[in-house]
Amino acid sequence: MLRQFTRAIVLLLAPLVLDAEETTVLSAPENANLGVIDAAASNWRIGMALGYGVRTNPLIQSADIPIIVDLDIAWFGERFFFDNGDLGLTVADNEWLTFSAMTRFNSDRVFFGRTDTRFVRLNAGTANQIDVQVTVPDRDYALELGAEILSDGDWGQLQLAAFGDVSATHGGYEVSASYSYGMRQQRWYLEPSIGASYRSGKLNNYYWGVLPEESNPALPAYEAGAGINVEFRLMGSYQLTSNWTLSVVAEVERMNDAAAASPIVADDYVTGFFAGFGYRF
Amino acid sequence: MFLVCIPLSVTAADVATASSVQLKVKPVLCIIDRRTPSCDMDFLIAWQSPVLGYYCLHNPFVAVPLRCWSEADAGQHEERRIVEKGFMFWMTAEGSDEPVAAVEVEVMTSDTPDRRRKRRTRHVWDIL
Numbered sequence: 001m002l003r004q005f006t007r008a009i010v011l012l013l014a015p016l017v018l019d020a021e022e023t024t025v026l027s028a029p030e031n032a033n034l035g036v037i038d039a040a041a042s043n044w045r046i047g048m049a050l051g052y053g054v055r056t057n058p059l060i061q062s063a064d065i066p067i068i069v070d071l072d073i074a075w076f077g078e079r080f081f082f083d084n085g086d087l088g089l090t091v092a093d094n095e096w097l098t099f100s101a102m103t104r105f106n107s108d109r110v111f112f113g114r115t116d117t118r119f120v121r122l123n124a125g126t127a128n129q130i131d132v133q134v135t136v137p138d139r140d141y142a143l144e145l146g147a148e149i150l151s152d153g154d155w156g157q158l159q160l161a162a163f164g165d166v167s168a169t170h171g172g173y174e175v176s177a178s179y180s181y182g183m184r185q186q187r188w189y190l191e192p193s194i195g196a197s198y199r200s201g202k203l204n205n206y207y208w209g210v211l212p213e214e215s216n217p218a219l220p221a222y223e224a225g226a227g228i229n230v231e232f233r234l235m236g237s238y239q240l241t242s243n244w245t246l247s248v249v250a251e252v253e254r255m256n257d258a259a260a261a262s263p264i265v266a267d268d269y270v271t272g273f274f275a276g277f278g279y280r281f
Numbered sequence: 282m283f284l285v286c287i288p289l290s291v292t293a294a295d296v297a298t299a300s301s302v303q304l305k306v307k308p309v310l311c312i313i314d315r316r317t318p319s320c321d322m323d324f325l326i327a328w329q330s331p332v333l334g335y336y337c338l339h340n341p342f343v344a345v346p347l348r349c350w351s352e353a354d355a356g357q358h359e360e361r362r363i364v365e366k367g368f369m370f371w372m373t374a375e376g377s378d379e380p381v382a383a384v385e386v387e388v389m390t391s392d393t394p395d396r397r398r399k400r401r402t403r404h405v406w407d408i409l
Contacts, residue, residue, distance in 0.1 A: 033341045034367030034385065036313070040393035049409055070409050076397055084402045098396045110405040150396040154316070159400055178401065184314055184391060193401075235409070239312055242387050249408055274408045 037242050039280060047072035049247060051276015058255060058267040059136050063114045067274050088148065098150040104163060106142040106170070108207045120218040132218040136264050139207055142169035156181035159195075165203070172203030178231075187239040194232055199256060201226040208259040222263050227256020237278075245278040302330040304372050304382035311364045314392045319365045326358045328372055328382065335375035341368050364388060 039045070053067035074083040081088045085105060092099040115136040123129045146163030157180045164173035178195030204224040215221035233251035240246055250273045260268040305327050311320035326338060333354050337346035342362075350356045364386065371383035393399070401407075 034369070034387070036366055037387055037389040038393075039389075040395055040398055045398065053408055055405060055408065065405065067406070067408055070407065072409070074398070076395055081397055083397065083400065084407055085404060086402055088397065090397065093396075100397070104402075105404075107404040107406065148400070150400055152396055152399065157396075157399060161403075176403065180401075184312065184317065186312055186317075186320065187310065189391070197403075239310065239389070241310060242389050247409055251408070272408055278409065 043075055043077060045072060045074040045076070045280070047278055047280040049274070049276045049278035051247075051274060053249075053272065053274025053276070055272035056267060056270055057111050057114055058260075058265050058270050059111050059115055060264055060266045061115050061118050061134065061136055062111065062266075063116075065110065065114060067272075070274065070276070070278075072278075072280075096151060100148050100150075102146050102148050102161070102163070103166075104144050104146070106144055106163075106165075106174075106203075109139050109141045112136060112139045112207075122217055130217070132216050134216070134218045137210065137214040140169050142206075143167035144174075146173075170203045170206030172200035172206065174199050174203055180233075189235075189237045189239070191235045192233070193235075195230070197229045197231075199227055199229065199259075201258075204256065204258050208262040208265060210263055220263055222261075224258040224262055227258040229256050229259075230254045240277075243280055245280070246276075247278050248275045249273065302328060302336070302372050302374070302382040304328045304370065304384050306370050306384040306386065309384065309386050311386065311388045313365070313388060313390050319363050320388070322362055322364050322386075324360045324362065324370075324386075326360065326370055326384075327356070329355045330374075330381075336381075337373050339371050339373065339380075346373075 049070040049072070050068070051070075053070075055065040055067060057064050072084060075081060076083075079090050081090065081100075086102055087104070088100040088102045090098060090100045117133060117135045119131045120134050121129060121131050142165045144163040145166045146161060149158075149160040151158045159178045160176070162173065162175045165171050174197055176195060176197035178193055180191050180193030182189060182191040201224070204227055208222075209224040210219060210222040212221045231251060231253035233249065235247065235249040237245050237247040251271065253270045255265065255268050255270065259265060307325045308322060311322060313319060328336065328338070330336065331354065333352055335349065335351050336353060336356070337349040338356075338358055339346050340360075347360065348356075348358050365388065367386055367388045369383050369385050371380040373379065374381050
């Protein structure tokens with residue numbers, strides 16, 4: 001299936017890649033001196049990447065999350081902005097930093113949408129043999145309000161954020177920091193990044209804990225405390241044309257110990273990768 | 282048998298325009314940022330026409346043609362240039378200043394003063 005899909009993508013886009021360096025434009029050069037293409041000249045940033053990728057699901061009895069299409073829909077005004085689900089109000093912007101008030105949805109809920117139910121036989125072969133249904137508890141999206149600070153320079157880019165629940169879903173908060181350093185060599189671009197996020201006990205316990213009423217002999221109750229997730233990421237891209245980009249990204253996130261020790265968590269790490277062609281409108 | 286008559290007043294430009302001179306340039310994209318505000322580009326320019334004639338290659342940086350070919354239907358030219366803004370290479374044929382083919386060299390900036398455009402969202406479904 002994956003091989004067929006990859007072949008289809010390659011066949012579809014091969015002419016584009018082969019012709020990328022020899023575009024012939026048959027038009028009169030009335031303005032033979034052209035400017036510099038600046039994608040940021042528009043308030044909108046709309047793009048789509050088509051390829052293949054996966055984000056692993058750390059939950060027990062769960063399926064990984066396939067990534068075939070990655071949409072990028074954003075709008076940036078002087079104050080307000082929308083960035084792929086995040087809504088922001090920029091209150092300060094100077095040569096040192098950009099400070100914005102933000103709202104977002106906590107998307108850890110996505111993991112819980114790809115689980116299934118299994119039956120576990122306990123005390124097999126004994127008089128006390130029982131079949132217990134094990135279902136990963138359901139969790140909701142949380143609407144979070146917070147603030148974000150962005151800063152950049154020749155030293156790289158820094159993103160600091162703090163978000164708290166305002167939807168009475170988990171009642172907790174998260175504080176995160178990430179640093180990235182982009183390196184460009186003409187069309188080639190490489191960006192390693194590292195990040196860490198502190199998750200409060202309430203947030204951690206809502207998503208990764210097991211309430212007594214959700215527990216059974218095969219799924220014990222568990223209360224998760226606070227913890228720090230750490231992530232590494234490496235993104236590389238090659239600019240094929242002014243619109244098309246070939247991108248590859250790999251990332252790994254180490255779940256905090258409190259979450260990783262939960263009986264509903266099977267993997268301590270969440271890994272993700274994606275390779276595909278991106279088009280920016 | 283067909284008898285084809287071509288008026289004597291027809292120039293290479295007329296024929297070339299109708300028959301589409303092919304002009305190819307490599308590379309055609311330069312990406313700049315604040316660390317690298319220009320591209321040092323080695324252009325390989327190749328053209329081809331189904332009609333023998335007198336053809337000239339131009340760019341906007343010099344008033345005279347970069348190079349001309351006489352009684353030719355194909356040619357190549359190499360040029361090294363520091364590029365900071367987009368421009369065009371174009372071909373003309375004998376008897377006319379009208380371009381019969383043109384290729385655009387694009388310059389793109391990856392820099393933006395708006396830091397928000399470089400922020401990362403932390404959603405499970407976003408990976409790029």
